[in-house]
Amino acid sequence: MTDLPTTPPEDDATPAAAATATAAPSKSAYRQMEESITMAPLAQQAMENVHDELLTLNFGPHHPATHGVLRLLVSLDGEIVRDLKPVIGYVHTGIEKTAEQKQYWKAIPVIERMDYVSYFFNAYAFCGATETLLECEVPKRAQYLRVIHLELNRIMSHLVWLGTSALDLGAMSVWWYCFRERETLLDLFEMSTGQRMHTRYFQVGGVIEDIPRGFETKVRQFLKAQREGVKTYGDLLNRNEIALQRLRNVGIVDEQRLLDLGVTGPLLRATGNPWDLRKAMPYCSYEDFDFKIPVGTLGDNYDRYACRLAEIKESCDIVEQALDALPEGPHITDDRKIALPPRHELATSMEALIHHFKLVTEGMRVPAGEVYFPIESPRGEMGVFIRSDGSSKPARVHMRDPSFVNLQATADMCRDSLIADMIATLAMMDPILGGVDR
Amino acid sequence: MPDAAALAVLSQDLLATGGVLATRHEHGKARLDVEPAAVVDTLAALKAQGFRSLMSVHGLDYYPEEPRLGVQYELLDMTARDRITVATRVTIADPHVPSVTPAWPTAEHQEREIFDMFGVIFDGHPDLRRILMPDDYEGHPQRRDFPIGGEPVLFTHNEKDVPGWIE
DSSP, X not given: OTTSOSSOOOOTTSHHHHHHXXXXXXXXXXXXXXXXXXXXXXXXHHHHHTTXXXXXXXXXXXXXXXXXXXXXXXXXXXXXXXXXXXXXXXXXXXXXXXXXXXXXXXXXXXXXXXXXXXXXXXXXXXXXXXXXXXXXXXXXXXXXXXXXXXXXXXXXHHHHHHHHHHHHTTOHHHHHHHHHHHHHHHHHHHHHHSOSSSOXXXXXXXXXXXXXXXXXXXXXXXXXHHHHHHHHHHHXXXXXXXXHHHHTTOSOOOHHHHHHTTOOTHHHHXXXXXXXXXXXXXXXXXXXXXXOOXXXXXXXXXXXXXXXXXXXXXXXXXXXXXXXXXXXXXXXXXXXXXXXXXGGGGGTOHHHHHHHHHHHHTOXXXXXXXXXXEXXXXXXXXXXXEEEOSSSSOSEEEEEOHHHHHGGGHHHHHTTEEHHHHHHHHHHHOOOHHHHHO | OOOHHHHXXXXXXXXXXXXXXXXXXXXXXXXXXXXXXXXXXXXXXXXXXXXXXXXXXXXXXXXXXXXXXXXXXXXXXXXXXXXXXXXXXXXXXXXXXXXXXXTOTTHHHHHHHXXXXXXXXXXXXXTOOOSSSOTTOOSOXXXXXXOSSOSOOOOTTTTTTSTTTOO
């Protein structure tokens, strides 16, 4: 719109100009007629009406920059986003309904597939809620093993976020560095749990098996490489003019508005509010570890980026402390009504055989009650609500997924910014649509 | 966590206004059962006492008990690091609960989800539509008497036989 002339161009064919510049070659009649046409009245009209017209655009659901199957109904005024509304439900798979049809321990694999980059968190929230209902004591070693895997998962989740977000901003190389480290992490998960993703490692009452020999050394090697990695990502992005222009002072929403919208996690911490459930209301022995909560100041996209990057380093510290102080003892509760007996007992003990049979066929009976178990996932407060009616299947499972709630802040973050900034903001929000739609 | 005694003090004012049916304390957390009509006032009173964040809204179906449908609000006090649950129950015949979205913008998506999944109607919600299921979907799939596996899988060969799929 700006390149349309608003004033008539200087016309050197006017009589005054022609009189002074006699040396200029005379123009053809057609050329003179052409030059006498001015776009000014039309441009004037266009400029007057330009703000009346809003273009409604469907953004997604199939667009790589939406980080999943997210559809945004965007009202555009030129290139400015005036309003938007997220439309979700495209990957709704009925996980909550499915979980109601399964025994508690058989529901874990379904629930893990919800938010598919933070599977340990999904599993832990569900197991934690069940343990609260059972009033089951989890052995200290199991808690530490859980912390190790949760924090490694947090690093993995942030790496996926950083790689894909940098890709959205046009930085290809960061993606390769992030996914190199992520690959090491998935190999570590495979070593300790047997699976790269959706590991089913966390059980009600503990973890399925102890870590193998050599795992600790490999994790320490990884942590060393990861700390270097964080430096590398910082070197690539922190002073990168293109990244800074896309991130700094973009997508600012103040703390109070975010609190009203129920936004938690790095998005809230970027505004300077240090709310982190690991510190505020510790669970799973997090009170044993010494770590900091990175916070931002302004709450723009750069703060969101910087907070997550710093969180990777803090997670490395937590894993290291957990490895140093890993207590000896059982890795799962010895309550035979909750956890399977060890394999070797089945050959010698009739009682163990009966327990094994009952657990596998019928599952554990959970006392009636309702419980809400919140934890700090990489995206914010991840809570699982379980209502038990006393049978071996949950009567209601509901997940409070952080992405689902955080998505409500999209309109506030993107309003009156450019459409290109909307992509950056969406990347820095880090919604996982598998968790949103469940 | 407010213990049983603190819960009694907390709910004293609320009990005076009526609407609170019961107070409970289980698994280290306090819980208030209220009438559906008293939800907005109870949440406002708790907000004044420091519970300024609404973290989650759950829908429940207590089939076959009556009143069948339940809605629960998880409140959080970030300063005192406390949580409290406010619970209410409505019948299938009259599933109306006043919406808390005007006072707590975070409830918008969650109330839409409960409407979608259980058919609870939130009066005063600005945009009460289905959120996860398709707009033309019939029924509320999270109800306990909603059958699973009852829907035919759509393929090219059977799309003409599935009612309502194509005209």
